[in-house]
Amino acid sequence: MAEVQLRHIDKRWGDFIGVKDFDLTIPDKEFLVLLGPSGCGKTTTMRMIAGLEEATSGEILIDGKVVNDLEPKDRDVAMVFQSYALYPNMSVYENIRFPLKVRNIDPATHDEKVMRAAEMVELTNFLHRRPADLSGGQRQRVALARAIVREPNVFLMDEPLSNLDAKLRVSTRAQIKNLSHELQITTIYVTHDQIEAMTLADRVVVMSAGNVQQVGTPTEIYNYPANTFVASFIGSPAMNLMKGTIEGGVFTAENVTITGLDKRLSGNITLGFRAEDAVVTDGSEAASGINAKVFSIELLGDATMITVKVNDELVAIKADKEYVTDIGQPFSATISAGICHLFDAETGERLSQPESA
Incomplete structure:
Protein backbone atom coordinates (compact mmCIF):
# COMPACT_ATOMS: atom_id res chain seq x y z
CA MET A 1 0.00 0.00 0.00
CA ALA A 2 1.55 3.32 -1.09
CA GLU A 3 -1.21 5.89 -1.09
CA VAL A 4 0.04 9.48 -1.26
CA GLN A 5 -1.98 12.26 0.35
CA LEU A 6 -1.38 15.97 -0.11
CA ARG A 7 -3.43 17.88 2.46
CA HIS A 8 -3.80 21.58 1.63
CA ILE A 9 -0.17 22.00 0.61
CA ASP A 10 1.15 25.55 0.13
CA LYS A 11 4.60 26.65 -0.99
CA ARG A 12 5.61 30.29 -0.70
CA TRP A 13 8.81 32.25 -1.09
CA GLY A 14 8.05 35.56 0.58
CA ASP A 15 5.06 37.05 -1.24
CA PHE A 16 5.40 34.67 -4.18
CA ILE A 17 3.04 31.68 -4.14
CA GLY A 18 4.51 28.65 -5.90
CA VAL A 19 1.76 26.16 -4.99
CA LYS A 20 -1.58 27.09 -3.43
CA ASP A 21 -3.85 24.77 -1.42
CA PHE A 22 -2.97 21.56 -3.26
CA ASP A 23 -5.34 18.95 -1.80
CA LEU A 24 -5.43 15.50 -3.38
CA THR A 25 -5.29 11.79 -2.57
CA ILE A 26 -3.32 9.59 -4.98
CA PRO A 27 -4.43 5.97 -4.55
CA ASP A 28 -2.03 3.04 -4.44
CA LYS A 29 -0.76 2.03 -7.91
CA GLU A 30 -2.21 5.10 -9.65
CA PHE A 31 -0.24 6.82 -12.40
CA LEU A 32 -0.85 10.52 -11.78
CA VAL A 33 0.44 13.21 -14.13
CA LEU A 34 1.01 16.82 -13.04
CA LEU A 35 0.55 18.86 -16.22
CA GLY A 36 1.03 22.53 -16.93
CA PRO A 37 3.27 25.20 -18.44
CA SER A 38 6.64 26.22 -17.00
CA GLY A 39 6.29 27.93 -13.64
CA CYS A 40 2.87 26.44 -12.82
CA GLY A 41 4.09 24.65 -9.67
CA LYS A 42 4.12 21.04 -10.87
CA THR A 43 7.82 20.36 -10.26
CA THR A 44 7.68 22.21 -6.94
CA THR A 45 4.83 19.91 -5.88
CA MET A 46 6.87 16.84 -6.81
CA ARG A 47 9.95 18.14 -5.01
CA MET A 48 7.88 18.64 -1.84
CA ILE A 49 6.72 15.01 -2.05
CA ALA A 50 10.35 13.92 -2.50
CA GLY A 51 11.55 16.07 0.40
CA LEU A 52 13.74 18.27 -1.79
CA GLU A 53 11.54 21.28 -0.97
CA GLU A 54 9.85 22.01 2.34
CA ALA A 55 6.13 22.73 2.28
CA THR A 56 5.22 26.11 3.78
CA SER A 57 2.02 24.61 5.18
CA GLY A 58 -0.05 21.45 4.89
CA GLU A 59 0.76 17.77 5.29
CA ILE A 60 2.26 15.14 3.00
CA LEU A 61 1.44 11.52 3.81
CA ILE A 62 2.93 8.41 2.20
CA ASP A 63 1.39 5.09 3.14
CA GLY A 64 -0.58 6.85 5.89
CA LYS A 65 2.50 8.40 7.53
CA VAL A 66 3.20 12.13 7.66
CA VAL A 67 6.60 12.63 6.00
CA ASN A 68 7.02 16.41 6.16
CA ASP A 69 9.95 16.13 8.57
CA LEU A 70 11.58 13.08 7.00
CA GLU A 71 14.75 13.32 4.90
CA PRO A 72 14.38 12.36 1.21
CA LYS A 73 16.25 9.08 1.78
CA ASP A 74 13.72 8.07 4.44
CA ARG A 75 10.58 8.59 2.32
CA ASP A 76 11.01 5.42 0.23
CA VAL A 77 10.57 7.22 -3.08
CA ALA A 78 12.70 6.93 -6.22
CA MET A 79 13.06 9.96 -8.50
CA VAL A 80 13.89 10.00 -12.21
CA PHE A 81 15.25 13.37 -13.32
CA GLN A 82 15.14 15.13 -16.67
CA SER A 83 18.96 15.27 -16.74
CA TYR A 84 19.49 11.48 -16.16
CA ALA A 85 22.06 12.23 -13.36
CA LEU A 86 24.23 9.23 -14.21
CA TYR A 87 27.78 8.66 -12.94
CA PRO A 88 30.02 9.00 -16.05
CA ASN A 89 32.88 6.91 -14.62
CA MET A 90 30.64 3.92 -13.85
CA SER A 91 29.32 1.28 -16.22
CA VAL A 92 25.60 0.91 -16.82
CA TYR A 93 25.65 -2.08 -14.45
CA GLU A 94 27.27 -0.08 -11.66
CA ASN A 95 24.96 2.91 -12.22
CA ILE A 96 21.93 0.66 -11.80
CA ARG A 97 23.50 -1.10 -8.82
CA PHE A 98 24.51 2.09 -6.99
CA PRO A 99 21.25 2.60 -4.99
CA LEU A 100 21.57 -0.92 -3.60
CA LYS A 101 25.09 -0.21 -2.34
CA VAL A 102 24.07 3.10 -0.77
CA ARG A 103 21.13 1.50 1.03
CA ASN A 104 23.26 -1.42 2.28
CA ILE A 105 21.15 -4.04 0.53
CA ASP A 106 22.56 -7.57 0.83
CA PRO A 107 25.29 -7.79 -1.90
CA ALA A 108 24.25 -11.36 -2.64
CA THR A 109 20.99 -10.03 -4.11
CA HIS A 110 22.52 -7.24 -6.23
CA ASP A 111 23.13 -9.14 -9.45
CA GLU A 112 19.64 -10.58 -9.60
CA LYS A 113 18.03 -7.20 -8.91
CA VAL A 114 20.21 -5.35 -11.44
CA MET A 115 19.60 -7.94 -14.17
CA ARG A 116 15.86 -7.86 -13.54
CA ALA A 117 15.74 -4.05 -13.76
CA ALA A 118 17.97 -4.01 -16.87
CA GLU A 119 15.80 -6.61 -18.57
CA MET A 120 12.67 -4.56 -17.89
CA VAL A 121 14.10 -1.59 -19.81
CA GLU A 122 15.89 -3.71 -22.44
CA LEU A 123 19.44 -2.81 -21.41
CA THR A 124 20.98 -6.24 -20.82
CA ASN A 125 23.26 -5.86 -23.86
CA PHE A 126 24.60 -2.50 -22.66
CA LEU A 127 25.55 -3.22 -19.05
CA HIS A 128 29.31 -2.99 -19.74
CA ARG A 129 29.10 0.43 -21.41
CA ARG A 130 29.63 3.86 -19.89
CA PRO A 131 26.93 6.56 -20.16
CA ALA A 132 29.01 8.47 -22.76
CA ASP A 133 28.64 5.48 -25.09
CA LEU A 134 24.83 5.50 -24.93
CA SER A 135 22.12 7.42 -26.80
CA GLY A 136 19.83 9.81 -24.93
CA GLY A 137 17.05 7.23 -24.86
CA GLN A 138 19.37 4.57 -23.49
CA ARG A 139 20.62 6.91 -20.77
CA GLN A 140 17.07 7.64 -19.73
CA ARG A 141 16.40 3.91 -19.53
CA VAL A 142 19.43 3.54 -17.25
CA ALA A 143 17.89 6.19 -15.00
CA LEU A 144 14.60 4.27 -15.03
CA ALA A 145 16.37 1.00 -14.18
CA ARG A 146 18.21 2.68 -11.31
CA ALA A 147 14.84 3.76 -9.90
CA ILE A 148 13.27 0.33 -10.46
CA VAL A 149 16.09 -1.54 -8.69
CA ARG A 150 15.28 0.26 -5.44
CA GLU A 151 11.76 -1.23 -5.37
CA PRO A 152 10.35 1.98 -3.84
CA ASN A 153 6.83 2.68 -2.65
CA VAL A 154 6.50 5.66 -5.01
CA PHE A 155 8.08 6.64 -8.34
CA LEU A 156 8.58 10.36 -9.02
CA MET A 157 9.41 11.32 -12.60
CA ASP A 158 10.32 14.92 -13.43
CA GLU A 159 9.96 15.53 -17.20
CA PRO A 160 12.03 12.42 -18.02
CA LEU A 161 11.45 12.66 -21.78
CA SER A 162 12.02 16.35 -22.42
CA ASN A 163 15.66 15.93 -23.49
CA LEU A 164 14.83 13.29 -26.11
CA ASP A 165 14.01 13.83 -29.77
CA ALA A 166 10.47 13.21 -31.02
CA LYS A 167 11.02 9.59 -32.11
CA LEU A 168 12.75 8.62 -28.86
CA ARG A 169 10.02 10.31 -26.82
CA VAL A 170 7.42 8.06 -28.44
CA SER A 171 9.36 4.82 -27.84
CA THR A 172 10.43 5.72 -24.29
CA ARG A 173 6.89 6.78 -23.47
CA ALA A 174 5.73 3.31 -24.48
CA GLN A 175 8.46 1.85 -22.27
CA ILE A 176 7.24 3.86 -19.26
CA LYS A 177 3.62 2.89 -19.94
CA ASN A 178 4.55 -0.79 -20.03
CA LEU A 179 6.68 -0.50 -16.88
CA SER A 180 3.82 1.16 -15.04
CA HIS A 181 1.53 -1.73 -15.94
CA GLU A 182 4.14 -4.33 -14.96
CA LEU A 183 5.41 -2.79 -11.72
CA GLN A 184 2.08 -1.54 -10.31
CA ILE A 185 3.78 1.16 -8.22
CA THR A 186 2.25 4.52 -7.41
CA THR A 187 3.76 6.98 -9.89
CA ILE A 188 3.70 10.77 -9.99
CA TYR A 189 4.89 12.17 -13.31
CA VAL A 190 5.57 15.81 -14.18
CA THR A 191 5.35 17.12 -17.74
CA HIS A 192 4.40 20.16 -19.81
CA ASP A 193 3.57 17.86 -22.76
CA GLN A 194 -0.16 17.19 -22.92
CA ILE A 195 0.33 14.19 -25.22
CA GLU A 196 2.47 12.50 -22.56
CA ALA A 197 -0.21 13.27 -19.99
CA MET A 198 -3.05 11.94 -22.11
CA THR A 199 -1.26 8.72 -23.07
CA LEU A 200 0.31 7.83 -19.71
CA ALA A 201 -2.02 8.97 -16.95
CA ASP A 202 -4.76 7.29 -15.00
CA ARG A 203 -5.58 10.82 -13.82
CA VAL A 204 -4.25 14.23 -14.79
CA VAL A 205 -3.85 17.31 -12.58
CA VAL A 206 -3.81 20.43 -14.76
CA MET A 207 -2.03 23.32 -13.02
CA SER A 208 -1.57 27.01 -13.74
CA ALA A 209 0.14 29.70 -11.64
CA GLY A 210 0.34 27.40 -8.61
CA ASN A 211 -3.35 26.50 -8.70
CA VAL A 212 -5.04 23.22 -9.61
CA GLN A 213 -7.35 23.91 -12.53
CA GLN A 214 -8.85 20.44 -12.95
CA VAL A 215 -8.33 16.85 -11.83
CA GLY A 216 -9.73 13.98 -13.88
CA THR A 217 -9.08 11.13 -16.25
CA PRO A 218 -7.61 12.07 -19.63
CA THR A 219 -11.03 11.46 -21.20
CA GLU A 220 -12.82 13.68 -18.67
CA ILE A 221 -10.36 16.53 -19.12
CA TYR A 222 -10.44 16.30 -22.90
CA ASN A 223 -14.23 16.02 -23.19
CA TYR A 224 -15.25 18.30 -20.31
CA PRO A 225 -12.57 20.95 -19.65
CA ALA A 226 -13.36 22.91 -16.50
CA ASN A 227 -12.36 26.26 -17.98
CA THR A 228 -10.80 27.93 -21.01
CA PHE A 229 -7.28 27.40 -19.68
CA VAL A 230 -7.72 23.62 -19.62
CA ALA A 231 -9.53 23.72 -22.97
CA SER A 232 -6.68 25.64 -24.58
CA PHE A 233 -3.96 23.46 -23.02
CA ILE A 234 -5.33 19.99 -23.78
CA GLY A 235 -5.52 18.69 -27.32
CA SER A 236 -3.43 18.87 -30.47
CA PRO A 237 -4.45 21.25 -31.83
CA ALA A 238 -5.92 22.91 -28.76
CA MET A 239 -9.64 23.53 -28.57
Whole structure:
Protein backbone atom coordinates (compact mmCIF):
# COMPACT_ATOMS: atom_id res chain seq x y z
CA MET A 1 0.00 0.00 0.00
CA ALA A 2 1.55 3.32 -1.09
CA GLU A 3 -1.21 5.89 -1.09
CA VAL A 4 0.04 9.48 -1.26
CA GLN A 5 -1.98 12.26 0.35
CA LEU A 6 -1.38 15.97 -0.11
CA ARG A 7 -3.43 17.88 2.46
CA HIS A 8 -3.80 21.58 1.63
CA ILE A 9 -0.17 22.00 0.61
CA ASP A 10 1.15 25.55 0.13
CA LYS A 11 4.60 26.65 -0.99
CA ARG A 12 5.61 30.29 -0.70
CA TRP A 13 8.81 32.25 -1.09
CA GLY A 14 8.05 35.56 0.58
CA ASP A 15 5.06 37.05 -1.24
CA PHE A 16 5.40 34.67 -4.18
CA ILE A 17 3.04 31.68 -4.14
CA GLY A 18 4.51 28.65 -5.90
CA VAL A 19 1.76 26.16 -4.99
CA LYS A 20 -1.58 27.09 -3.43
CA ASP A 21 -3.85 24.77 -1.42
CA PHE A 22 -2.97 21.56 -3.26
CA ASP A 23 -5.34 18.95 -1.80
CA LEU A 24 -5.43 15.50 -3.38
CA THR A 25 -5.29 11.79 -2.57
CA ILE A 26 -3.32 9.59 -4.98
CA PRO A 27 -4.43 5.97 -4.55
CA ASP A 28 -2.03 3.04 -4.44
CA LYS A 29 -0.76 2.03 -7.91
CA GLU A 30 -2.21 5.10 -9.65
CA PHE A 31 -0.24 6.82 -12.40
CA LEU A 32 -0.85 10.52 -11.78
CA VAL A 33 0.44 13.21 -14.13
CA LEU A 34 1.01 16.82 -13.04
CA LEU A 35 0.55 18.86 -16.22
CA GLY A 36 1.03 22.53 -16.93
CA PRO A 37 3.27 25.20 -18.44
CA SER A 38 6.64 26.22 -17.00
CA GLY A 39 6.29 27.93 -13.64
CA CYS A 40 2.87 26.44 -12.82
CA GLY A 41 4.09 24.65 -9.67
CA LYS A 42 4.12 21.04 -10.87
CA THR A 43 7.82 20.36 -10.26
CA THR A 44 7.68 22.21 -6.94
CA THR A 45 4.83 19.91 -5.88
CA MET A 46 6.87 16.84 -6.81
CA ARG A 47 9.95 18.14 -5.01
CA MET A 48 7.88 18.64 -1.84
CA ILE A 49 6.72 15.01 -2.05
CA ALA A 50 10.35 13.92 -2.50
CA GLY A 51 11.55 16.07 0.40
CA LEU A 52 13.74 18.27 -1.79
CA GLU A 53 11.54 21.28 -0.97
CA GLU A 54 9.85 22.01 2.34
CA ALA A 55 6.13 22.73 2.28
CA THR A 56 5.22 26.11 3.78
CA SER A 57 2.02 24.61 5.18
CA GLY A 58 -0.05 21.45 4.89
CA GLU A 59 0.76 17.77 5.29
CA ILE A 60 2.26 15.14 3.00
CA LEU A 61 1.44 11.52 3.81
CA ILE A 62 2.93 8.41 2.20
CA ASP A 63 1.39 5.09 3.14
CA GLY A 64 -0.58 6.85 5.89
CA LYS A 65 2.50 8.40 7.53
CA VAL A 66 3.20 12.13 7.66
CA VAL A 67 6.60 12.63 6.00
CA ASN A 68 7.02 16.41 6.16
CA ASP A 69 9.95 16.13 8.57
CA LEU A 70 11.58 13.08 7.00
CA GLU A 71 14.75 13.32 4.90
CA PRO A 72 14.38 12.36 1.21
CA LYS A 73 16.25 9.08 1.78
CA ASP A 74 13.72 8.07 4.44
CA ARG A 75 10.58 8.59 2.32
CA ASP A 76 11.01 5.42 0.23
CA VAL A 77 10.57 7.22 -3.08
CA ALA A 78 12.70 6.93 -6.22
CA MET A 79 13.06 9.96 -8.50
CA VAL A 80 13.89 10.00 -12.21
CA PHE A 81 15.25 13.37 -13.32
CA GLN A 82 15.14 15.13 -16.67
CA SER A 83 18.96 15.27 -16.74
CA TYR A 84 19.49 11.48 -16.16
CA ALA A 85 22.06 12.23 -13.36
CA LEU A 86 24.23 9.23 -14.21
CA TYR A 87 27.78 8.66 -12.94
CA PRO A 88 30.02 9.00 -16.05
CA ASN A 89 32.88 6.91 -14.62
CA MET A 90 30.64 3.92 -13.85
CA SER A 91 29.32 1.28 -16.22
CA VAL A 92 25.60 0.91 -16.82
CA TYR A 93 25.65 -2.08 -14.45
CA GLU A 94 27.27 -0.08 -11.66
CA ASN A 95 24.96 2.91 -12.22
CA ILE A 96 21.93 0.66 -11.80
CA ARG A 97 23.50 -1.10 -8.82
CA PHE A 98 24.51 2.09 -6.99
CA PRO A 99 21.25 2.60 -4.99
CA LEU A 100 21.57 -0.92 -3.60
CA LYS A 101 25.09 -0.21 -2.34
CA VAL A 102 24.07 3.10 -0.77
CA ARG A 103 21.13 1.50 1.03
CA ASN A 104 23.26 -1.42 2.28
CA ILE A 105 21.15 -4.04 0.53
CA ASP A 106 22.56 -7.57 0.83
CA PRO A 107 25.29 -7.79 -1.90
CA ALA A 108 24.25 -11.36 -2.64
CA THR A 109 20.99 -10.03 -4.11
CA HIS A 110 22.52 -7.24 -6.23
CA ASP A 111 23.13 -9.14 -9.45
CA GLU A 112 19.64 -10.58 -9.60
CA LYS A 113 18.03 -7.20 -8.91
CA VAL A 114 20.21 -5.35 -11.44
CA MET A 115 19.60 -7.94 -14.17
CA ARG A 116 15.86 -7.86 -13.54
CA ALA A 117 15.74 -4.05 -13.76
CA ALA A 118 17.97 -4.01 -16.87
CA GLU A 119 15.80 -6.61 -18.57
CA MET A 120 12.67 -4.56 -17.89
CA VAL A 121 14.10 -1.59 -19.81
CA GLU A 122 15.89 -3.71 -22.44
CA LEU A 123 19.44 -2.81 -21.41
CA THR A 124 20.98 -6.24 -20.82
CA ASN A 125 23.26 -5.86 -23.86
CA PHE A 126 24.60 -2.50 -22.66
CA LEU A 127 25.55 -3.22 -19.05
CA HIS A 128 29.31 -2.99 -19.74
CA ARG A 129 29.10 0.43 -21.41
CA ARG A 130 29.63 3.86 -19.89
CA PRO A 131 26.93 6.56 -20.16
CA ALA A 132 29.01 8.47 -22.76
CA ASP A 133 28.64 5.48 -25.09
CA LEU A 134 24.83 5.50 -24.93
CA SER A 135 22.12 7.42 -26.80
CA GLY A 136 19.83 9.81 -24.93
CA GLY A 137 17.05 7.23 -24.86
CA GLN A 138 19.37 4.57 -23.49
CA ARG A 139 20.62 6.91 -20.77
CA GLN A 140 17.07 7.64 -19.73
CA ARG A 141 16.40 3.91 -19.53
CA VAL A 142 19.43 3.54 -17.25
CA ALA A 143 17.89 6.19 -15.00
CA LEU A 144 14.60 4.27 -15.03
CA ALA A 145 16.37 1.00 -14.18
CA ARG A 146 18.21 2.68 -11.31
CA ALA A 147 14.84 3.76 -9.90
CA ILE A 148 13.27 0.33 -10.46
CA VAL A 149 16.09 -1.54 -8.69
CA ARG A 150 15.28 0.26 -5.44
CA GLU A 151 11.76 -1.23 -5.37
CA PRO A 152 10.35 1.98 -3.84
CA ASN A 153 6.83 2.68 -2.65
CA VAL A 154 6.50 5.66 -5.01
CA PHE A 155 8.08 6.64 -8.34
CA LEU A 156 8.58 10.36 -9.02
CA MET A 157 9.41 11.32 -12.60
CA ASP A 158 10.32 14.92 -13.43
CA GLU A 159 9.96 15.53 -17.20
CA PRO A 160 12.03 12.42 -18.02
CA LEU A 161 11.45 12.66 -21.78
CA SER A 162 12.02 16.35 -22.42
CA ASN A 163 15.66 15.93 -23.49
CA LEU A 164 14.83 13.29 -26.11
CA ASP A 165 14.01 13.83 -29.77
CA ALA A 166 10.47 13.21 -31.02
CA LYS A 167 11.02 9.59 -32.11
CA LEU A 168 12.75 8.62 -28.86
CA ARG A 169 10.02 10.31 -26.82
CA VAL A 170 7.42 8.06 -28.44
CA SER A 171 9.36 4.82 -27.84
CA THR A 172 10.43 5.72 -24.29
CA ARG A 173 6.89 6.78 -23.47
CA ALA A 174 5.73 3.31 -24.48
CA GLN A 175 8.46 1.85 -22.27
CA ILE A 176 7.24 3.86 -19.26
CA LYS A 177 3.62 2.89 -19.94
CA ASN A 178 4.55 -0.79 -20.03
CA LEU A 179 6.68 -0.50 -16.88
CA SER A 180 3.82 1.16 -15.04
CA HIS A 181 1.53 -1.73 -15.94
CA GLU A 182 4.14 -4.33 -14.96
CA LEU A 183 5.41 -2.79 -11.72
CA GLN A 184 2.08 -1.54 -10.31
CA ILE A 185 3.78 1.16 -8.22
CA THR A 186 2.25 4.52 -7.41
CA THR A 187 3.76 6.98 -9.89
CA ILE A 188 3.70 10.77 -9.99
CA TYR A 189 4.89 12.17 -13.31
CA VAL A 190 5.57 15.81 -14.18
CA THR A 191 5.35 17.12 -17.74
CA HIS A 192 4.40 20.16 -19.81
CA ASP A 193 3.57 17.86 -22.76
CA GLN A 194 -0.16 17.19 -22.92
CA ILE A 195 0.33 14.19 -25.22
CA GLU A 196 2.47 12.50 -22.56
CA ALA A 197 -0.21 13.27 -19.99
CA MET A 198 -3.05 11.94 -22.11
CA THR A 199 -1.26 8.72 -23.07
CA LEU A 200 0.31 7.83 -19.71
CA ALA A 201 -2.02 8.97 -16.95
CA ASP A 202 -4.76 7.29 -15.00
CA ARG A 203 -5.58 10.82 -13.82
CA VAL A 204 -4.25 14.23 -14.79
CA VAL A 205 -3.85 17.31 -12.58
CA VAL A 206 -3.81 20.43 -14.76
CA MET A 207 -2.03 23.32 -13.02
CA SER A 208 -1.57 27.01 -13.74
CA ALA A 209 0.14 29.70 -11.64
CA GLY A 210 0.34 27.40 -8.61
CA ASN A 211 -3.35 26.50 -8.70
CA VAL A 212 -5.04 23.22 -9.61
CA GLN A 213 -7.35 23.91 -12.53
CA GLN A 214 -8.85 20.44 -12.95
CA VAL A 215 -8.33 16.85 -11.83
CA GLY A 216 -9.73 13.98 -13.88
CA THR A 217 -9.08 11.13 -16.25
CA PRO A 218 -7.61 12.07 -19.63
CA THR A 219 -11.03 11.46 -21.20
CA GLU A 220 -12.82 13.68 -18.67
CA ILE A 221 -10.36 16.53 -19.12
CA TYR A 222 -10.44 16.30 -22.90
CA ASN A 223 -14.23 16.02 -23.19
CA TYR A 224 -15.25 18.30 -20.31
CA PRO A 225 -12.57 20.95 -19.65
CA ALA A 226 -13.36 22.91 -16.50
CA ASN A 227 -12.36 26.26 -17.98
CA THR A 228 -10.80 27.93 -21.01
CA PHE A 229 -7.28 27.40 -19.68
CA VAL A 230 -7.72 23.62 -19.62
CA ALA A 231 -9.53 23.72 -22.97
CA SER A 232 -6.68 25.64 -24.58
CA PHE A 233 -3.96 23.46 -23.02
CA ILE A 234 -5.33 19.99 -23.78
CA GLY A 235 -5.52 18.69 -27.32
CA SER A 236 -3.43 18.87 -30.47
CA PRO A 237 -4.45 21.25 -31.83
CA ALA A 238 -5.92 22.91 -28.76
CA MET A 239 -9.64 23.53 -28.57
CA ASN A 240 -10.84 26.41 -30.72
CA LEU A 241 -12.17 29.23 -28.52
CA MET A 242 -14.34 31.96 -30.06
CA LYS A 243 -15.69 35.03 -28.28
CA GLY A 244 -19.16 36.18 -29.26
CA THR A 245 -22.69 36.68 -28.01
CA ILE A 246 -25.51 34.25 -27.34
CA GLU A 247 -29.22 35.00 -27.41
CA GLY A 248 -32.18 32.66 -27.73
CA GLY A 249 -29.91 29.68 -28.21
CA VAL A 250 -27.99 31.30 -31.08
CA PHE A 251 -24.28 32.15 -30.88
CA THR A 252 -22.92 34.80 -33.22
CA ALA A 253 -19.42 36.06 -33.97
CA GLU A 254 -17.59 37.23 -37.08
CA ASN A 255 -18.19 34.61 -39.81
CA VAL A 256 -19.96 32.35 -37.27
CA THR A 257 -23.57 31.48 -36.46
CA ILE A 258 -24.36 28.44 -34.33
CA THR A 259 -27.93 27.47 -33.45
CA GLY A 260 -29.55 25.08 -30.99
CA LEU A 261 -27.57 26.16 -27.92
CA ASP A 262 -28.77 26.70 -24.33
CA LYS A 263 -31.61 29.24 -24.49
CA ARG A 264 -31.14 30.16 -20.83
CA LEU A 265 -27.87 31.95 -21.62
CA SER A 266 -27.53 35.47 -22.96
CA GLY A 267 -24.82 38.07 -23.44
CA ASN A 268 -21.11 37.68 -24.04
CA ILE A 269 -19.76 34.16 -24.04
CA THR A 270 -16.79 32.05 -25.16
CA LEU A 271 -17.65 29.04 -27.32
CA GLY A 272 -15.25 26.19 -27.87
CA PHE A 273 -15.10 23.19 -30.20
CA ARG A 274 -12.51 20.63 -31.25
CA ALA A 275 -11.02 20.77 -34.74
CA GLU A 276 -12.01 17.17 -35.44
CA ASP A 277 -15.66 17.65 -34.40
CA ALA A 278 -16.68 20.18 -37.06
CA VAL A 279 -17.94 18.82 -40.40
CA VAL A 280 -16.68 20.39 -43.62
CA THR A 281 -19.52 21.08 -46.06
CA ASP A 282 -19.45 20.12 -49.72
CA GLY A 283 -19.26 23.66 -51.06
CA SER A 284 -22.54 24.98 -49.71
CA GLU A 285 -22.67 27.47 -46.84
CA ALA A 286 -23.22 26.07 -43.36
CA ALA A 287 -26.55 27.05 -41.77
CA SER A 288 -25.04 26.50 -38.32
CA GLY A 289 -21.29 26.89 -38.27
CA ILE A 290 -18.48 28.85 -39.91
CA ASN A 291 -18.49 30.52 -43.31
CA ALA A 292 -15.14 32.23 -43.94
CA LYS A 293 -12.12 32.33 -46.24
CA VAL A 294 -9.24 29.89 -45.94
CA PHE A 295 -6.32 31.47 -44.06
CA SER A 296 -3.92 28.51 -44.28
CA ILE A 297 -3.75 24.83 -45.24
CA GLU A 298 -1.62 22.15 -43.56
CA LEU A 299 -1.27 18.62 -44.89
CA LEU A 300 -0.92 16.26 -41.92
CA GLY A 301 -0.85 12.96 -43.75
CA ASP A 302 -3.99 11.48 -42.25
CA ALA A 303 -5.94 14.75 -42.53
CA THR A 304 -5.86 18.29 -43.87
CA MET A 305 -5.96 21.13 -41.34
CA ILE A 306 -7.82 24.20 -42.53
CA THR A 307 -7.39 27.46 -40.61
CA VAL A 308 -9.78 30.41 -40.85
CA LYS A 309 -10.06 33.66 -38.94
CA VAL A 310 -12.81 34.52 -36.43
CA ASN A 311 -12.53 37.88 -34.68
CA ASP A 312 -8.85 37.98 -35.73
CA GLU A 313 -8.31 34.66 -33.92
CA LEU A 314 -7.18 31.56 -35.81
CA VAL A 315 -9.64 28.66 -35.80
CA ALA A 316 -8.56 25.19 -36.99
CA ILE A 317 -10.80 22.55 -38.56
CA LYS A 318 -9.78 19.06 -39.65
CA ALA A 319 -10.86 17.96 -43.12
CA ASP A 320 -10.29 14.66 -44.94
CA LYS A 321 -6.80 14.12 -46.32
CA GLU A 322 -8.26 14.30 -49.85
CA TYR A 323 -9.77 17.74 -49.25
CA VAL A 324 -8.40 20.30 -51.72
CA THR A 325 -8.65 24.10 -51.53
CA ASP A 326 -6.49 27.21 -51.72
CA ILE A 327 -5.73 30.11 -49.41
CA GLY A 328 -8.37 32.82 -49.87
CA GLN A 329 -11.06 30.42 -51.10
CA PRO A 330 -14.50 30.30 -49.43
CA PHE A 331 -14.76 27.64 -46.73
CA SER A 332 -17.70 26.37 -44.70
CA ALA A 333 -18.02 23.90 -41.83
CA THR A 334 -21.04 22.81 -39.80
CA ILE A 335 -20.73 23.12 -36.03
CA SER A 336 -23.59 21.40 -34.28
CA ALA A 337 -24.73 22.42 -30.80
CA GLY A 338 -23.79 19.00 -29.45
CA ILE A 339 -20.06 19.52 -29.99
CA CYS A 340 -19.92 23.00 -28.42
CA HIS A 341 -18.42 23.90 -25.04
CA LEU A 342 -19.69 27.09 -23.41
CA PHE A 343 -17.56 29.20 -21.08
CA ASP A 344 -18.10 32.40 -19.12
CA ALA A 345 -16.57 35.26 -21.13
CA GLU A 346 -15.10 36.91 -18.02
CA THR A 347 -14.00 34.09 -15.71
CA GLY A 348 -13.40 31.39 -18.34
CA GLU A 349 -15.30 28.86 -16.21
CA ARG A 350 -17.38 26.19 -17.87
CA LEU A 351 -21.12 26.91 -18.16
CA SER A 352 -24.09 24.61 -18.67
CA GLN A 353 -24.10 21.95 -21.31
CA PRO A 354 -25.88 22.96 -24.55
CA GLU A 355 -29.40 21.77 -25.13
CA SER A 356 -30.10 19.40 -27.95
CA ALA A 357 -30.56 21.11 -31.25
